[in-house]
Amino acid sequence: MSILRRHLLTRHSVLPGFGLALGYTLLYLSLIVLIPLSATFFKTATMGWPAFWHAVTAPRVLASLRLTFGASLIAATINGIFGLLVAWVLVRYQFFGKKLIDALVDLPFALPTAVAGIALTALYASNGLIGSQLEPLGLKVAFTPIGITVALTFIGLPFVVRTVQPVLEELEAELEEAAASLGASRLQTFRRVVFPAIAPALLTGFALAFARAIGEYGSVVFIAGNMPMVSEIAPLLIITKLEQYDEAGATAIAVVMLVISFALLFAINALQWWSARRTREDL
Amino acid sequence: MSISVHHIAKRFGSFVALDDVSLTFPSGELVALLGPSGCGKTTLLRLIAGLESPDGGSVSFDGDDATRRGVRERQVGFVFQHYALFKHMTVLENIAFGLRVRPRASRPAEAEIRRKVHELLQLVQLDWLAERYPAQLSGGQRQRIALARALAVEPKVLLLDEPFGALDAKVRKELRRWLRRLHDELHITSIFVTHDQEEALEVADRVVLMNRGRVEQVGTPQEVVEEPATPFVADFLDLHDHGPAWLIQAKIRHRGFELRAIDQELQTA
Numbered sequence: 001m002s003i004l005r006r007h008l009l010t011r012h013s014v015l016p017g018f019g020l021a022l023g024y025t026l027l028y029l030s031l032i033v034l035i036p037l038s039a040t041f042f043k044t045a046t047m048g049w050p051a052f053w054h055a056v057t058a059p060r061v062l063a064s065l066r067l068t069f070g071a072s073l074i075a076a077t078i079n080g081i082f083g084l085l086v087a088w089v090l091v092r093y094q095f096f097g098k099k100l101i102d103a104l105v106d107l108p109f110a111l112p113t114a115v116a117g118i119a120l121t122a123l124y125a126s127n128g129l130i131g132s133q134l135e136p137l138g139l140k141v142a143f144t145p146i147g148i149t150v151a152l153t154f155i156g157l158p159f160v161v162r163t164v165q166p167v168l169e170e171l172e173a174e175l176e177e178a179a180a181s182l183g184a185s186r187l188q189t190f191r192r193v194v195f196p197a198i199a200p201a202l203l204t205g206f207a208l209a210f211a212r213a214i215g216e217y218g219s220v221v222f223i224a225g226n227m228p229m230v231s232e233i234a235p236l237l238i239i240t241k242l243e244q245y246d247e248a249g250a251t252a253i254a255v256v257m258l259v260i261s262f263a264l265l266f267a268i269n270a271l272q273w274w275s276a277r278r279t280r281e282d283l
Numbered sequence: 284m285s286i287s288v289h290h291i292a293k294r295f296g297s298f299v300a301l302d303d304v305s306l307t308f309p310s311g312e313l314v315a316l317l318g319p320s321g322c323g324k325t326t327l328l329r330l331i332a333g334l335e336s337p338d339g340g341s342v343s344f345d346g347d348d349a350t351r352r353g354v355r356e357r358q359v360g361f362v363f364q365h366y367a368l369f370k371h372m373t374v375l376e377n378i379a380f381g382l383r384v385r386p387r388a389s390r391p392a393e394a395e396i397r398r399k400v401h402e403l404l405q406l407v408q409l410d411w412l413a414e415r416y417p418a419q420l421s422g423g424q425r426q427r428i429a430l431a432r433a434l435a436v437e438p439k440v441l442l443l444d445e446p447f448g449a450l451d452a453k454v455r456k457e458l459r460r461w462l463r464r465l466h467d468e469l470h471i472t473s474i475f476v477t478h479d480q481e482e483a484l485e486v487a488d489r490v491v492l493m494n495r496g497r498v499e500q501v502g503t504p505q506e507v508v509e510e511p512a513t514p515f516v517a518d519f520l521d522l523h524d525h526g527p528a529w530l531i532q533a534k535i536r537h538r539g540f541e542l543r544a545i546d547q548e549l550q551t552a
Contacts, residue, residue: 174367177334178429181361182352182381182436190383196371 001192037258044255047248055125060228061237068234069260071145072213075152079209084202090161091168105161108154113218120151121156121222143225145232148233151219156209163205167198200272216262284345284472285310291340293326293496296494299353300323300326302496303340310345311470313463315477315487319519322431323496324476325444331474332442357440360433364445366425368417375413376428382437393455397499403431406465424453427461443475448483459486480520484508492516 044052055061063116084147090102108116124131130143141147179189217235224231234257241250287307293300298401308314316324329335331342333354341350349357368377378400382391391399404410407427417425426446442503446462447455459512463486466473477483483490484504492499492507492515500512535542 069480114355146365164307174363175369177354178361178363178367179369179380179384181334181359182384183355184380184384185355186382188444193369196369218315238445 007123015149022249038245039256040258041148043248044253047252048143049105051248052252053134055249056256060232061234063098063229064232064234064237064258065256067145067148067232068257069146071152071233072216075149075156075213076206076210077147078153079160080202080206083205084164085158086157087161087164092163107158108156109158110249111240113155113216114222116154117151117219120147120154120219124150124223133202142223143227143231145231146225147225148220148231150218151223152213155216155219156213157213158204159208160202162224163201163208164198167201171197196275199274203268203272207265210264210268220246286440287343287346288327288331289341289343290331291330292338292442293323293330293335294338300427300498301330301337304498305340305497306345306491306498308474310472312488313466313473313475313486313490314489315475315483315518317480317483318493318499319478319480321495322493324478324493326440327493328476331440332361332537333360334358343446348465358436358438359434360430360438360441362426362429362433362441362446364448365430366417366422366449368425368429368432370417372416373413374404374409374415374417374420374511375427377417378403378432378435380432385549386514388424399435400431406434407431415440419453422450423458426450426458428515430462432466434443439472441471441473443473443477445478447479448477455482462486484520492519494519 036204039153047055086105090105091097121128123129124134124147126132126135126140126142128142134141139146141150157257175193175197176189179193184192212231215235217233217239220233220234224236226232236254238250238253241247241253285308287305289303289305291301304323304327306327310495316327318324326335330337333349333352333356337350341348343349344357354361369380372380375397375546376402379396382396382399385391401410404413407430409424409427409431411427417428426449430443430446437549443462447458450458459482462475475487484507487504489501490504490507491501494515500507500516501508502512508520508522511520511522517523541548
């Protein structure tokens with residue numbers, strides 16, 4: 001009820017053009033997002049329920065879905081931890097070459113993903129610079145799920161750094177000084193004062209990195225080796241199905257991915273809303 | 284607890300913030316550090332708190348050298364100009380913070396913490412705000428909560444950095460009188476920084492006037508007003524005799540009436 005009232009109140013904003021702006025937003029979102037997405041659902045609907053169930057529960061499909069979501073989750077978690085560290089270092093310390101490192105963070109955004117994939121494969125293959133060092137230790141990275149996780153970590157890094165960085169910059173140093181003067185240790189200060197303040201941003205970065213990793217194709221296909229049941233990601237399986245003119249089968253996987261992604265992102269958003277709500281005054 | 288600083292010096296790059304400052308703050312007094320911005324008063328306060336370390340000289344508490352002690356060990360309550368309340372915590376949690384972060388052995392029980400927080404909330408007269416978040420409070424309320432939070436750890440010294448600087452004039456006046464009454468109740472050694480001479484003269488037992496990293500004069504409000512030690516003090520406290528003021532060809536309009544003053548001499552009240 002209060003949500004409804006808040007929305008009605010927005011109409012009385014001092015800025016004109018609410019109707020036009022909202023109309024344009026809805027039209028735009030429909031054209032760009034909703035119509036293509038609903039097309040996937042319609043295409044899938046043509047195959048009927050039993051055929052759909054058969055297509056998406058095939059062992060090869062389930063294995064690829066498990067791999068895609070599992071590797072994405074691990075990659076986003078790694079990015080959450082190390083992205084926070086990178087953001088922390090970039091905000092809190094002054095050192096030579098800081099601007100350069102700051103620019104470096106965006107590179108995974110700008111680099112064509114195929115280039116990243118080829119570079120990573122060359123590095124981690126058994127005759128590559130890093131791969132040849134890891135191989136004697138019994139660790140095979142290229143053409144395994146580990147390699148996929150490495151590629152997904154690479155492309156997801158900027159999301160966490162760029163969402164946490166501005167929040168960390170705006171965090172007043174006085175808060176930490178106040179905590180210290182009240183007797184808190186460095187660890188307590190971080191856990192009780194700094195972390196809660198940056199948690200919503202960290203969660204956003206995590207969600208973005210995770211969403212990006214789920215849909216990633218270009219950088220993964222080179223390093224994955226694409227062995228069915230072992231290192232074949234769901235987006236690749238969709239392409240494979242399309243190449244075999246199994247369009248309904250391809251969209252069926254796409255629909256499953258969409259539903260899972262939506263559910264996960266919705267859950268993350270809910271968590272974020274819950275954690276941000278406590279610091280806001282009007283809710 | 285009495286505090287003294289001996290030959291304290293502090294630079295930031297080429298800027299000399301404090302230049303050989305020696306002072307003693309007697310136990311139980313409310314002292315104002317007064318001076319224009321950039322005079323080193325805040326730096327001195329932060330040095331006493333342990334939030335900065337001096338380039339030279341020493342800080343001692345009750346005669347014990349505390350220069351090497353960190354801010355955690357000094358047991359000082361620090362109040363910031365912009366409150367520095369923890370936004371994600373309720374008022375209750377903010378005040379309880381200092382008690383909750385204690386090592387388990389010396390941490391009070393939950394019931395004891397709550398009792399103490401409510402006692403402090405009564406002291407600052409904001410008992411009904413315990414479950415609110417800082418964003419829901421006015422500036423004056425926030426600063427009183429920040430003060431309660433600092434007092435929760437039973438500090439030996441209370442340090443306030445421009446505590447009323449971010450408040451509007453009316454609230455500022457109320458709050459500084461309230462601080463004076465609170466100090467009369469608690470008798471905790473307190474030092475506050477201000478650039479407002481009226482505030483310092485009205486509230487403090489003793490005023491330290493500072494300029495360009497040096498102490499110009501130390502004395503009671505009466506002493507510094509009646510016998511300013513240096514031209515700077517007289518100037519900063521605005522003690523010069525300016526002679527009579529004149530209204531020259533002034534017009535004052537009020538509800539259709541017009542008052543004309545032609546070269547009228549004004550008497551100072």
